[in-house]
Amino acid sequence: MSGIVDEYLELAAETDADLVAMQVGDFYEFFAENAETVAQELDLTVSQKSSHGSNYPMAGVPVSELTPYVKTLVERGYRVAVADQHETESGHARSITRVVTPGTLLDTVDAAAQYLATVVEGADAFGLAFVDVTTGRFHVTQVEDLEDALTEVYRFDPEELLPGPELRAERFQPFRDRTDATVTEHDPDAFAPGRATHRLREQFGEGALRSLGIEPESPAVQAAGAALDYVDATGLGVARSFTRLQPYRADDHVELDATTQRNLELTETMQGDTAGSLFETIDHTVTAGGGRLLREWLQRPRQDRTELDRRQAAVEAFTERALARDSIQATLDGALDLERLAGRIAHGTADARDLRAVGETLSVHPAVVETVAGDPVLAESPVRAALAEPDEQAVMDLIETLAEAIVDDPPKTVREGGIFRRGYDPELDEILTEYERAVEWIDSLADREKSRLGITHLQTGRNQTDGYYIQVGRSETDAVPEEYREIKALKNSKRYTTDALEEHERTALRLEERRADLEYELFQDLREQVAERADLLRSVGTALARVDAFASLATHAVRNDWVRPDLVESGIEIRAGRHPVVEQTTEFVPNDASLDGDRRLQLVTGPNMSGKSTYLRQTALIVLLAQIGSFVPATEARIGLVDGIYTRVGALDELAQGRSTFMVEMQELSNILHSATADSLVILDEVGRGTATYDGISIAWAATEYLHNEVRAKTLFATHYHELTALADHLDSVINVHVAAEEQDGTVTFLRTVRSGAADRSYGIHVADLAGVPEPVVGRAETILEKLRAEKAIEARGGGGEPVQTVFDVGQGEFVAEEETDSTDSGPDPETAAVIEEVSDLSLAEMTPVEVLSRVESWQERLGENE
Numbered sequence: 001m002s003g004i005v006d007e008y009l010e011l012a013a014e015t016d017a018d019l020v021a022m023q024v025g026d027f028y029e030f031f032a033e034n035a036e037t038v039a040q041e042l043d044l045t046v047s048q049k050s051s052h053g054s055n056y057p058m059a060g061v062p063v064s065e066l067t068p069y070v071k072t073l074v075e076r077g078y079r080v081a082v083a084d085q086h087e088t089e090s091g092h093a094r095s096i097t098r099v100v101t102p103g104t105l106l107d108t109v110d111a112a113a114q115y116l117a118t119v120v121e122g123a124d125a126f127g128l129a130f131v132d133v134t135t136g137r138f139h140v141t142q143v144e145d146l147e148d149a150l151t152e153v154y155r156f157d158p159e160e161l162l163p164g165p166e167l168r169a170e171r172f173q174p175f176r177d178r179t180d181a182t183v184t185e186h187d188p189d190a191f192a193p194g195r196a197t198h199r200l201r202e203q204f205g206e207g208a209l210r211s212l213g214i215e216p217e218s219p220a221v222q223a224a225g226a227a228l229d230y231v232d233a234t235g236l237g238v239a240r241s242f243t244r245l246q247p248y249r250a251d252d253h254v255e256l257d258a259t260t261q262r263n264l265e266l267t268e269t270m271q272g273d274t275a276g277s278l279f280e281t282i283d284h285t286v287t288a289g290g291g292r293l294l295r296e297w298l299q300r301p302r303q304d305r306t307e308l309d310r311r312q313a314a315v316e317a318f319t320e321r322a323l324a325r326d327s328i329q330a331t332l333d334g335a336l337d338l339e340r341l342a343g344r345i346a347h348g349t350a351d352a353r354d355l356r357a358v359g360e361t362l363s364v365h366p367a368v369v370e371t372v373a374g375d376p377v378l379a380e381s382p383v384r385a386a387l388a389e390p391d392e393q394a395v396m397d398l399i400e401t402l403a404e405a406i407v408d409d410p411p412k413t414v415r416e417g418g419i420f421r422r423g424y425d426p427e428l429d430e431i432l433t434e435y436e437r438a439v440e441w442i443d444s445l446a447d448r449e450k451s452r453l454g455i456t457h458l459q460t461g462r463n464q465t466d467g468y469y470i471q472v473g474r475s476e477t478d479a480v481p482e483e484y485r486e487i488k489a490l491k492n493s494k495r496y497t498t499d500a501l502e503e504h505e506r507t508a509l510r511l512e513e514r515r516a517d518l519e520y521e522l523f524q525d526l527r528e529q530v531a532e533r534a535d536l537l538r539s540v541g542t543a544l545a546r547v548d549a550f551a552s553l554a555t556h557a558v559r560n561d562w563v564r565p566d567l568v569e570s571g572i573e574i575r576a577g578r579h580p581v582v583e584q585t586t587e588f589v590p591n592d593a594s595l596d597g598d599r600r601l602q603l604v605t606g607p608n609m610s611g612k613s614t615y616l617r618q619t620a621l622i623v624l625l626a627q628i629g630s631f632v633p634a635t636e637a638r639i640g641l642v643d644g645i646y647t648r649v650g651a652l653d654e655l656a657q658g659r660s661t662f663m664v665e666m667q668e669l670s671n672i673l674h675s676a677t678a679d680s681l682v683i684l685d686e687v688g689r690g691t692a693t694y695d696g697i698s699i700a701w702a703a704t705e706y707l708h709n710e711v712r713a714k715t716l717f718a719t720h721y722h723e724l725t726a727l728a729d730h731l732d733s734v735i736n737v738h739v740a741a742e743e744q745d746g747t748v749t750f751l752r753t754v755r756s757g758a759a760d761r762s763y764g765i766h767v768a769d770l771a772g773v774p775e776p777v778v779g780r781a782e783t784i785l786e787k788l789r790a791e792k793a794i795e796a797r798g799g800g801g802e803p804v805q806t807v808f809d810v811g812q813g814e815f816v817a818e819e820e821t822d823s824t825d826s827g828p829d830p831e832t833a834a835v836i837e838e839v840s841d842l843s844l845a846e847m848t849p850v851e852v853l854s855r856v857e858s859w860q861e862r863l864g865e866n867e
């Protein structure tokens, strides 16, 4: 045993996994530092193992419990190599059979997709592959720049990320910042264009690349080839479950950058909770596949009108047919995750129960088809087309094969028989008949012997040590015949066997063994047969997922009075729109939105807390929902399809990532100004807030002009800079709207209604008061505000003494009152002006420090008198 630690350390040196679990008999052991780490993570006890005079920490888990332990370790970001023990002529040997990593964990129960991503930076493009070993999905794409690559990575939210060799270290940093995926550096050779192309052709066929329009040796191919190579290297043997390469073009979809997905709280809130996200709110799917699909739709809205029309029509049909919808959802409710099952079958970990589950889930398909076909509305809707995708006959055949093969309640183990029904295989039937005959002989032996021998206390039994036996009570042992051979004496009885019993026992055991072997063989064949239908399983999985997602959208629409939006060429017109998440918990005040033509860019003002952000987001979310094919929270909506939704919202706490909040704000703004087009929707909430007021106003002002003149995107811009509202007078397509509030006797009431024109005040101090800021601070703030107003830093006084807006005068580059009134306000007084002139004329090089000191003193006196 002293070699064990050496053997362990050798294996550990061989792999680049973080931890090695090595089988030693009935345990998987971790030694040395690995033992300490694992013990801490898994709460195991560390013992000591001595080897060559040194002591090594050791921790272990029983063989049967390895899977959950490894899963926990992997979920915490470790890559775990598993070294299994196998028999050799000279004893035991151990070798690493697989490496379990966050991106290749098969035993996941989480319904969300589990992606492994690879990223390659080519000369003028990024190649990306996203593969899910649990479902066999394999997506590949190529995008032009870093920002797009980051967006895709954020969208797929991978568990594990493999950078190409050219992207290591510094260059990879932006990706690290955007995801919490485990980063693995895989063999650089795997990314080599030639090798990657070869590996892809081997997997998907010679013609696959060409027919899918993917260039051989391109960055996309490098990424995809390396992903396959990595999956091979982990030893899972699941590569075969990737049957279909799914290339996609990022521009089929609405551009939705990572920031926007987060800002709009699509799948989690800004705080990182799933509750309160849009997905959580609208998700009424009943299957894992349906939930996964709906989430994907939200993350990847479409520009493709045909697909959107199809989805809308399907959702509409379901809104009209509540009974059929309920019944279909009830049927779907029993469906298991076919995509995942297909993965397990391909991998060879599926047991008989899994195959049975496949059969049962497949039979959901014809059941749903029947309900749809029997409903006049659904039968004419795209729901029917969605279900027609898988080959009906092939589905029925596979259902029948499985139903005829596997018993109702098959055992968990596939090695001991008991899986197949009578009639499935003639040889098995024969074995079973013979076996039953042998067992029947044994079972009826007791009765036969009792009447033959006249012994009352005689019974037969079987256990591990004695095998089959005849047991006779002590009082009657004298009556046993000669052929009975005693094998054991108990307190009140004796156990015997006979030649005939032994022979039948041997027959039964031999048959049991043959049965187990044959059933295992048959099972493997059957599993293989099903594995070959992986495409069919996936196609049924997708069809059921689509129907589930349609029904879910319909359910939400009906329950919340949503309407089907008209998808039009351009412009956004929303009547009585609501925020899909906020409306769930609030007495929501609906608002209209109209963004088009000369109302293309809207400046939204209003007091703090009035509802500006909510209005902005609800508009973006309504557009987004329209572009996944959903109904929307409004009484009427006409949505011109957008090519992207861009947001810059509030200050996120990026300090943890070591970036200045203002820097992040400007990076996001920069991205929007570069990427948005006339067909995009831009949402800006408080741009410029992170810096000095005048800098902020100037940036906001210039960005607005640029968006208006150059980008021409539909834009909603919420701001506290009232100065900006003057832009409406200068620029054709800019208008002001505000969220109204009323003040009466010092109490502010938020009306939550959006009205045209600019707001007059901010009520910021009122909000401070509401938030419980101490009274002296609130009071003092009011005094300061009064003073600032009087000095027109914020507002200027008009002729009638009424506050009027200050305007940022583009010509002069400074703030002036809209109506110039008091000329004495226009510059410094003569004395101050004289001092300023003297300061600028001063020639420091010709003066001694003492002279400077006395001059400064004299200025101070003159300015002091002047006050």
Ligand SMILES: Nc1ncnc2c1ncn2[C@@H]1O[C@H](COP(=O)(O)OP(=O)(O)OP(=O)(O)O)[C@@H](O)[C@H]1O
Binding pocket: 582, 586, 587, 588, 589, 590, 591, 606, 607, 608, 609, 610, 611, 612, 613, 614, 615, 752, 753
């Ligand atoms: N139309 C509405 N109907 C009902 N409640 C609303 C409506 N709009 C916003 N609210 C509620 O008002 C509160 C403030 O909204 P929001 O954050 O949008 O204000 P804001 O004007 O952007 O504030 P600030 O300028 O301070 O960021 C939120 O709690 C929100 O739920």
